[in-house]
Amino acid sequence: MDEPGRFERSMRESTPGTTPLRSRARSAGPRSRRVLLLTSGLGYGHRRASDAIKQALAELSPASVTSDLDFWSLMNPGVAGSIQQMYLQVVQRHSALYDRVYALDEHTWRRIVENDMEPPPEVLEMTEVILASRNASEDIRKMLGPYPSDLVLFPTACAALPRRAQRRHIAHALARAAVLKAVWMRLRKRMLQQIRRIDPDVIVATQMVPAALVSSLRVERELTQPTIGVLTDFGVHDFWVQPGTDLFCVPDVSMAGPPFAPDERARLDVTGVPLMPGFEDPPSAPEARTMLGLDPVRPVVLVLGGGLGIGVDVVALRLLASFADLQIVVMTGRNRHAAHALAGAEAASGGRLRLRDWSDSMSIYFAAASLVVGKPGGLTVAEALASGRPLLATRSLRGQEGFNVRFLEQHGVGRLLDDAQLVEQITAWLHDPQQLEDVQARAQRLGRRDGARAVARQALELADRYRGLALTETVS
DSSP: OOSTTHHHHHHHOOOTTSOOGGGGOOOSSOOOOEEEEEEOTTSHHHHHHHHHHHHHHHHHOTTOEEEEEEGGGGSOHHHHHHHHHHHHHHHHHOHHHHHHHHTSOHHHHHHHHTTOSOOOHHHHHHHHHHHHHOOHHHHHTTOOSSOTTHHHHHHHHHHHSOOGGGTTOHHHHHHHHHHHHHHHHHHHHHHHHHHHHHOOSEEEESSHHHHHHHHHHHHTTSOOSOEEEEOOSSSOOGGGOOTTOSEEEESOGGGSSTTSOGGGGGGEEEOOOOOOGGGTSOOOHHHHHHHTTOOSSSOEEEEEOTTTTTTHHHHHHHHHHHOSSOEEEEEOTTOHHHHHHHHHHHHHTTTSEEEESOOSOHHHHHHHOSEEEEOOOHHHHHHHHHTTOOEEESOOOOTHHHHHHHHHHHTTSEEEOOHHHHHHHHHHHHHOHHHHHHHHHHHHHHOOSOHHHHHHHHHHHHHHHHHHHHHHHHHO
């Protein structure tokens, strides 16, 4: 944790314009802890990790009260929806460009927001892609909901984005940066309002943008509550490394290096990714297959595409045509097109192809699988490893998923390949069961199954420290 005394000093200090600590202190008798979980609904894994922490908190401290706050709820729904759609279009259709923008470090973004530099070529190119893809301002003018002023600010931001003919004019770049700074400051203010309304004892963030917002509020002394950043990918974007975060919970020991400086590594705890309780003690493969109505002996491939079901139809049809004795279970998520495209194949497959939209019992599906084919999101990788299953990825949005692919390949428990290579790899494993068992054993050794419980314990400990300091301040 922190060096001796720093955490306690930050709790005691107050800032003009903020609520004094003693006025927020609790009564001295037994009481429930208040835990605020910050997440982002755009990434399904962030939400599921938050849900896992909530369940672990309920088990470890039934009297505690948990609250959820989605980062996107800080915006007008129409604006949030439009931004999310643009993001999904960019990462799916321009993944190489997204990867270049994602690779920009935290210092670059900070300088852009502070009007200290012209945005680099990657950001200018991204804005041109966005402007060419849709007329966002026309869509959101029709939207209603909280924060109506966003309906003015967001079209203004779109208008401030530099066109190709303007990209060399620094005035236009700085105008856009000024709008970005205004957006950031609005979100900080709204985050502060929501946190003060909930009045938690500890704040836990499973996505880096809300974590950074809270960190900036801590640095400015507008908040005193301790904060935990929970990373759900197998690599660290340096935007996570914020000075106002008390503890970082990371998936693997290999992440205890750069961009964390040596003196920051005391703030790290290798907990694993928070997973739902079923992953702690899953059934055996034959038991899981029987529970799902599958043949307990024949091999099973679980096909995933994240919450959006990206690419699952293409993969499923390729596997169905290539393997006569393979059972294929496909999670289509919110991909209605894929579900419709596969419906006929499922009916004609004689039970070899099974479609599901999603399930709260994913641990059973992973346990039933011989291997997993899917988009390499952090949560999917963690669930596969916790289940002792290799993960083969045929689609990757790059960015944070690049961390996860490298982790799989470095440890020999999966890789990124094209459709033809996928068939070759599965064929090799089915023809050599011992090779597949060896890969499963490596995955099992890498997997962590109690991440949610570990994060929950840390949250409760920090909540008790905060409450204790508040009570001490009250009676002193």
